[in-house]
Amino acid sequence: MKELEKNLQYHFNNQHLLHQALTHTSKTGKLSENYERLEFLGDRVLGVAVAEMVYRVFPAEPEGSLSQRFMALVCKETVAEMALKLGLDRYIMAESVDVHHNDNVLCDVCEAVIGAMYLDGGCQTAIDFVQERWRPLVDTHTRPPKDAKTLLQEAAHEKGLPAPRYVEIGREGAEHNPVFHMQVEIDGTEAQTGSGRNKKMAEQNAAEKMLAFLGVKHGK
Incomplete structure (x- = not known):
């Protein structure tokens, strides 16, 4: 060690x-x-x-x-x-x-x-x-990165698609260390599922997967 x-x-x-x-x-x-x-x-x-x-x-x-x-x-x-x-x-x-x-x-x-x-x-x-x-x-010379949910909202609008909807589809793990599963749905596309330690992080993960599905780049 x-x-x-x-x-x-x-x-x-x-x-x-x-x-x-x-x-x-x-x-x-x-x-x-x-x-x-x-x-x-x-x-x-x-x-x-x-x-x-x-x-x-x-x-x-x-x-x-x-x-x-x-x-x-x-x-x-x-x-x-x-x-x-x-x-x-x-x-x-x-x-x-x-x-x-x-x-x-x-x-x-x-x-x-x-x-x-x-x-x-x-x-x-x-x-x-x-x-x-x-x-x-930390980069002090650039604007703060846009989160995946914001980017997805903008991408959906630009493509003429409805606004994304987020639905909780499950939760697992220990009480002190849960894992949430959220699904993002946009009419006319295939729903995408994401996971995270809280609902917000799971939504972000789902949004990242939807961005990839739509072919929209998302730099971290």
């Missing part, structure tokens, strides 16, 4: 926390030994750290623009990419190596490590870690 700590630029006083943060549920179902609870905590720490960062970096932007920047910085794909940059994929402990390349798992592990750091070194240590590594992802 020394090489990983070198990548993180942080030494864990409690090595069990780091080990737990890297342990997939397929390896053990014990909550005290897998990353589920740490992921729950780290997700919240990540959110606070990124929210504070965009609030301070963009003092003149309204809430809507800050929200768009925030969503782009904490979405599954961004966090999974950060996990790869930190080399976390090489240390995940799971029954199958396939999970090492799964965005959902990479995102969860990254957040679990942040949660473990919060418990080991304190709130400010974890926040500083997040802000130092996410800061290069």
Whole structure:
């Protein structure tokens, strides 16, 4: 783990926390030994750290623009990419190596490590870690990215299609870590389904898939 700590630029006083943060549920179902609870905590720490960062970096932007920047910085794909940059994929402990390349798992592990750091070194240590590594992802010279739902609304209008409708079609997972499934429907097209940790994220995911279905580019 020394090489990983070198990548993180942080030494864990409690090595069990780091080990737990890297342990997939397929390896053990014990909550005290897998990353589920740490992921729950780290997700919240990540959110606070990124929210504070965009609030301070963009003092003149309204809430809507800050929200768009925030969503782009904490979405599954961004966090999974950060996990790869930190080399976390090489240390995940799971029954199958396939999970090492799964965005959902990479995102969860990254957040679990942040949660473990919060418990080991304190709130400010974890926040500083997040802000130092996410800061290069913030671009102060461009407009905030349009979210997928906004782009889909505009694309539907331009194509003469009705406005998109979003319908919840299911929910699964543990109470503290649910996964929502939302479906976006536009008359005259094939409905698309998306998933996320809350309804808003699931809607965004569904909108991204509909944009792809319609052939509309959506840069993250």
